[in-house]
Amino acid sequence: MQLSDGRHVPDLHLDRAKVDRCRALADQVTAQVLELVRRHTTVSIERTVLRLYGLHDAGPRGVPLVNLAVDALHERGLLDRGAAYWMGYVVRRGATDPLAVVDRMASLPRHPEPLPESEERAMLAEMRREARANVDELAGRVGRRNALRDELGVGPRPHRYVIVATGNIHDDVEQARAAAQAGADVIAVIRSTAQSLLDYVPHGATTEGYGGTYATQENFRIMREALDDESRRIRRYVHLTNYSSGLCMPEIAFAAAWERLDMLLNDAMYGILFRDINMKRTLCDQHFSRRICALADIVINTGEDNYITTADADEAAHTVIASQFVNESFAHRAGLPDRLVGLGHSFEIDPAREDTIARELAQALLVRTLFPEAPIKYMPPTKHKQGDIFFSHAYDVMADVVSCVTGQGIQLLGMMTEAMHNPFLMDRYVALKSSEYVYRAWRSMGAEIGFRPGGLVERRADETLGKALALLEEVAEDGLMKAIGKARFGDIARTEDGGKGLAGVVARAPAYFNPFLEIMEAR
CATH class of the missing domain: 3.20.20.440 (D-Lysine 5,6-aminomutase alpha subunit)
Structure with a gap:
């Protein structure tokens, strides 16, 4: 071959x-798993959305700004709309620099006053435009990496x-x-x-x-x-x-x-x-x-x-x-x-x-x-x-x-x-x-x-392929989560609601907003 x-x-x-x-x-x-994924978001996904909008820095005591914002939204039960929605909301209400944006998001009440329909449409459109601009900037950085790789081989x-x-x-x-x-x-x-x-992702350079x-x-x-x-x-690209x-x-x-x-x-x-x-x-x-x-x-x-x-x-x-x-x-x-x-x-x-x-x-x-x-x-x-x-x-x-x-x-x-x-x-x-x-x-x-x-x-x-086929038949019938619960991979069993991080999983609201996901899925 x-x-x-x-x-x-x-x-x-x-x-x-x-x-x-x-x-x-x-x-x-x-x-089967993608049905679950499409209905949920997580605190880490929403922090990533804010990073994609440019919130890369840390606040007091080195806590990442995205953690301060997303933790506050999650605590108030607001994360199901998406962090991008509330970022747009506070910007519409006058927040400008990153610290102000995070402070306003962290100070939102449990039931923020709804935006008028026309203002909300304008806000969503503006957030989508900014998301596209940021994706274009990311693509430019990736392009520079690829160009160097092509140049050097x-x-x-x-x-x-x-x-x-x-x-x-x-x-x-x-x-x-x-x-x-x-x-x-x-x-x-x-x-x-x-x-x-x-x-959370530690901030800055680390030496230990x-x-x-x-x-x-x-x-x-x-x-x-x-x-x-x-x-x-050395005239050779190193990955x-x-x-x-x-x-x-x-x-x-x-x-x-x-x-x-x-x-x-x-x-x-x-x-x-x-x-x-x-x-x-x-x-x-x-x-x-x-x-x-x-x-x-x-x-x-x-x-x-x-x-x-x-x-x-x-x-x-x-x-x-x-x-x-x-x-x-x-x-x-x-x-x-x-x-x-x-x-x-x-x-x-x-x-x-x-x-x-x-x-x-x-x-x-x-x-x-x-x-x-x-x-x-x-x-x-x-x-x-x-x-x-x-x-x-x-x-x-x-x-x-x-x-x-x-x-x-x-x-x-x-x-x-x-x-x-x-x-x-x-x-x-x-x-x-x-x-x-x-x-x-x-x-x-x-x-x-x-x-x-x-x-x-x-x-x-052939023997290994046949056994893999039999295992996949079982996993398809049971579902991946139940198969993991039976220790079918690595001889390790886990439960669907066990493990670390479940509290950070959030069911999406019908009006969930994530313009970066929209761009990625469209691609």
Whole structure:
């Protein structure tokens, strides 16, 4: 099979009827969820709307202005009309600068005096005009990013993806520059541990964080400017990614779009399963965040690799495939074309088992064949890593070989000391150096290798696809929320009304107003 970028991968013969049935079932699953999404908004969606109108700053004690406004509206039971409506309302009543707008919104009574019909029409029209102007400004920023990428060009695929995670954004910059100089194509700034559970986005640059660096708009700006500078210096565009997940998923998507990031980790179910965030909250937020990613031409990376860190990778391989079909359908419903849908999976079968490479090849090639236009992101082994750095390094190289042969789009490089500590600069350099050797040595092997009909690879792929189909039949019958409640993904069960953030979900009023959503849906 030839990919759109010219690479070849071995042919994998699949039952097309099974594949088509999987896609139809995934669409059935997501259609049920979209009915819920269309009836609700969330505090994070409404904060994002205000950010799109330009309320980026923080107020007293560093509290974001959007939190001050939206919390007050929610407390008074006004959020069902949409934050954009009340912003227009207070501007119509004389508020001008951002602080005045927020103060007036926070001071609204529980039953504000209705606007005369003609004045309300004029107000809504003005808010729509301003929304279109702001979307045009965002598009201009995205256009500048894309122009630089086109001017400099990018490295060959699979793009080599490495992480930085010092906690200090300025130290992250230095590590990112060093990685780019050593050949990295994508820099991922790992988000500080548990930031996904904060119901606000910290403001400004940050210099400390546990297990990573806080995802803030200013941190995004600092890193993007540094990578633009480094890209010009090395004459190769370096991509930047971060995490759009958790209780502020749409807000981080906006900040990333505004500051010209290229990719975002953005999964429909990750927050539900692995951070115990309420299902309704996550499913509403992921849809709006993906609308923003579509608007800003951002590649999303989904999180199916996480399923096989909590469940057995060999036995649960089909759950990865089923989830990828669901994530693809959610992405399409949010307006993302295949070229922006970076579905995720991982090299995680226990290396103590026999024939793991054949089984890993079957899984990777199955994903590649099912989603030929997607920029598939392939994760390295982590679950079974050891303190033996020599074994660890060999283990990572195996993943690089599978990635190259099966035509993955983005390869997160494993680090030989991953099981021991946050990788040193030298670890990153060694990972980049060895991957360069693998990709050079195996460059054409995808076109040379063929798998025996009815052999282990083909049988394993067909078995996994069949199990994924059976799981999707069950999920379509039960509904996604009940399926998650039965621990069908990642061996983790969650309840529909459990988890964090449910109080931030609001049923939309019949007159709900969100001009940015109108623009995104029209596109």
